[in-house]
Amino acid sequence: MLRLARRAAAAVCAAVVVLGASGCSPRAGEWAEGTAVIAGGGTTGVYFDYGGHFAEELSTALGVSAEVTETEGSVDNLRRVASGEALLGFAQGDAAADAVAGRGAFDEPLPIQAAARLYDEYVHVVVRADSEIDDITDLTGRTVSLGAVGSGVNVIATRILDVARVDAGSVSNPQLDLRESIAALESGEIDGFFWVGGLPTPGIENLSGSLPLRLLPIEQDWVNAVNARYSDAYRSSDFPAGAYGIAQSVPTMAVPNYLIVASATPDAVVKDVLTVLFDARSRMAEDVPAAALLSRRQAIFTVPVDLHRGAVDFYRDQRG
Structure with a gap:
């Protein structure tokens, strides 16, 4: 040191x-x-x-x-x-x-x-609007980017999967950054991706203009569990209705x-x-x-x- x-x-x-x-x-x-x-x-x-x-x-x-x-x-x-x-x-x-x-x-x-x-930054779990994935627990066996190596996104994604009891090893993770994740979701190479950023995140905002999106909910119980297990740095929040073209608000986790x-x-x-x-x-x-x-x-x-x-x-x- x-x-x-x-x-x-x-x-x-x-x-x-x-x-x-x-x-x-x-x-x-x-x-x-x-x-x-x-x-x-x-x-x-x-x-x-x-x-x-x-x-x-x-x-x-x-x-x-x-x-x-x-x-x-x-x-x-x-x-x-x-x-x-x-x-x-x-x-x-x-x-x-x-x-x-x-x-x-x-x-x-x-x-x-x-x-x-x-x-405050918001945890985005982004999927196509027509995806069959409705919940974090549905990510098992899917191809989902958990963020690039060396990113805070990867830290949070693995913590959320842990408290949701989703084995990270069961998720095929291509370790993409945001630009790569956006391109891969658009082309259908991945089923979804995690992102942590401010509102609106420019790349996701641009994507939502051409591809209808959904954001998966992160409930209060999971936020509490992450805080208790790792670092008391998180709080519950919501994506407001209208964000990225989404009709209703969606619960999520925020981090400063x-x-x-x-x-x-x-x-x-x-x-x-x-x-x-x-x-x-x-x-x-x-x-x-x-x-x-x-x-x-x-x-x-x-x-x-x-x-x-x-x-x-x-x-x-x-x-x-």
Whole structure:
């Protein structure tokens, strides 16, 4: 763990350098001479869309070079941020909780912290509207993507199957990302797929315009069971009527999404990031509806992931 923390600190120090100077000290304006990378997700998901708009806002407001990069999702994002490969990343609350505890997909705790709670993500279990699959328990023996390796989707999908008493080994899982899952469902290569994302997720919204879809229900009892067995990071929610062209609301499970930074990131950089994030919220929300859900009141609730010290200072200053 100590070696990992030192490597992360060195990587962040290398990436966050005073323009035209040297060293690594927490002064405002300490941004990389190269590119500040935001670890997003698949190109058809909310993470990538949000990250792309946020990168543009950071570049404009701070005069830095920022870009979003395609990744496999939350688990991948957490590893990239911890290693210094990315300055910022999006991550589901359950995957982030595993990362700081060193469990699940993580062999040891990662030196990451949260800058903000952004919005809640919804667990989608998507099938064709004319499918014979009506329930999670009907997935046995089917070909269903449980998400790409290294994704938070895969974490949640396997947990839901567990509490629903569906043997994950009985489900043929091609391990597709969202873009691949959408294409495979459209072509009939798979019977359904899991996805975890904001509403609406652009790729699924586009698919619903050409292919009628259904979302399988995730009932309260299953949400309670996942919380009790794994991580108390989930809550019950609903897809509203009209989402993806569906006539009636559908119960599901929601999980918070965090903006993640490395623990070694200078405080001033985190404060810069949050200043731009909140100032640009309305502009980004014109194209990314999830951005409108950002709230100063809710942003601090990232337990069990600690808020970065720069984030704590930012939110305290906002109250003054």
